[in-house]
Amino acid sequence: MGEKQKVIVIIGPTAVGKTKLSVELAKRVNGEIISGDSMQIYKEMDIGTAKVTHEEMQGVPHYLIDIKEPTEPYSVAEFQQDVRKLIQNITQKGCVPIIAGGTGLYIQSVLYDYQFSDTGKDEEIRLRIEKQVLEQGIEEVYEELRRIDPISAENIHPNNVRRVIRALEVFYSTGKTMTEYQQSQNQELLYDVAYVGLTMDRETLYDRINLRVDLMVKEGLLEEVEKLYRKGIRECQSIQAIGYKEIYAYFDGKVTKEQAVDALKQNSRRYAKRQLTWFRNKMDVTWFDMTDADFEEKLDEIFSFVAGKLKLEANK
CATH class of the missing domain: 1.10.20.140 (Histone, subunit A)
Structure with a gap:
């Protein structure tokens, strides 16, 4: 089959700092970033999904962001197909594909020989x-x-x-x-992969999650959700996302604004815990602790690991 294509995968719980790290790493290895998040595909859902902003991208190309309407479904099988095509295209351009995100099953489906046939469809x-x-x-x-x-x-x-x-x-x-x-699926990796896992002590991570939620509210999360709510967008995959369903309960008059925001913080913390469990059990990850990290030092360390594993040169 020839040489396997090289792929960098940056995973970790919500709010750990994947976005910033992926952009800085991309600049070093001439990389392009594929979002590995099952909710950032949706248009009009920017704040609640912590979507990378144009400024944060710093000119690094990003893919699989804003490709679907909030009313459209999107399956793991579609994601698998889309990302494999992107890996091919980015590699052909002489760049390094970097998958950054937190949806474990989605990322795994791309890297391993997962068959999404009609098995079990009835x-x-x-x-x-x-x-x-x-x-x-x-x-x-x-x-x-x-x-x-x-x-x-x-x-x-x-x-x-x-x-x-x-x-x-x-x-x-x-x-x-x-x-x-x-x-029972084939557990063989289809690519030459460097797994970078970002972690943080629980206390610090939970503080960051709570702070991020407060910031989202300040930046207009409620207004963002209200627009979708007013459009009557309801029984969709997108609205099941953390950050949307809690605020919907507030607009439905089931909870107060404070209760909705508290629920959002709690659900985000629980989600972070589930993400870490998934990554630790399912993937052969090299972990980097970002708790009190000096960012530049950590970036050097991660770059050395990735360059060594995939035999990459630094970008100019």
């Missing part, structure tokens, strides 16, 4: 589970998934109704859990 079963969700509520259906496949349940948020249904559909139509199905 419309009759899916409709039955959908009906069950309507009648009993997602909580009960999620509990069923937790009993059958605790590992998948740990990695799927209860509000991600589509994925909860999909995991149960796979089980009831094949007799194999989603976890067993994924483990």
Whole structure:
């Protein structure tokens, strides 16, 4: 098959500093950045998804940002296809693809030989589970998934109704859990990958998450969500995102503004914890602690690791 294409992957929990690091690293290795975040694909959802700003990009090309309307679905299989095409194109230009983001399953699906065939697709079963969700509520259906496949349940948020249904559909139509199905996939890496994991002590990370949420509110998160709310955008994949569903509850009059913001902070902290668990269990990551790091020193250290692993030259 010839030489494998080189790919740098920067992962880590929300608010750990992936955006800044990926841009600075890209400047050093002549890299271009692919967003590995399943929510930054949506237009009109900038603040709540902590999307990289034009200034922050510093002229480094970024891909898979703002490619879908908030009402459109986007699957892991589409992501896999899009990113593999981008890796090909960026490599052909003589640049290094850098995937930066926090959605573990999405990133894994690109790097390994994951087949997203129609395995376990059964419309009759899916409709039955959908009906069950309507009648009993997602909580009960999620509990069923937790009993059958605790590992998948740990990695799927209860509000991600589509994925909860999909995991149960796979089980009831094949007799194999989603976890067993994924483990039976070919675990061979398709690329020459340098995994860079950013981490931070929990206290510091949680403080940063809380601070980031306060900043989002200051920058107009509520106004951003209200626009979507006023358009009547509701039962979509995009609105299940942390940062949107909590504020929707406020506009629905179910909670106060303060409760909504507190819920957003708590859900973001829990999500960060789930992200770290996923990355530690599923990927062969070299971790760099950003807690009290001098940024330039850390950047040098990460650059040395990546350059050594992938045999890269520094950019001029």
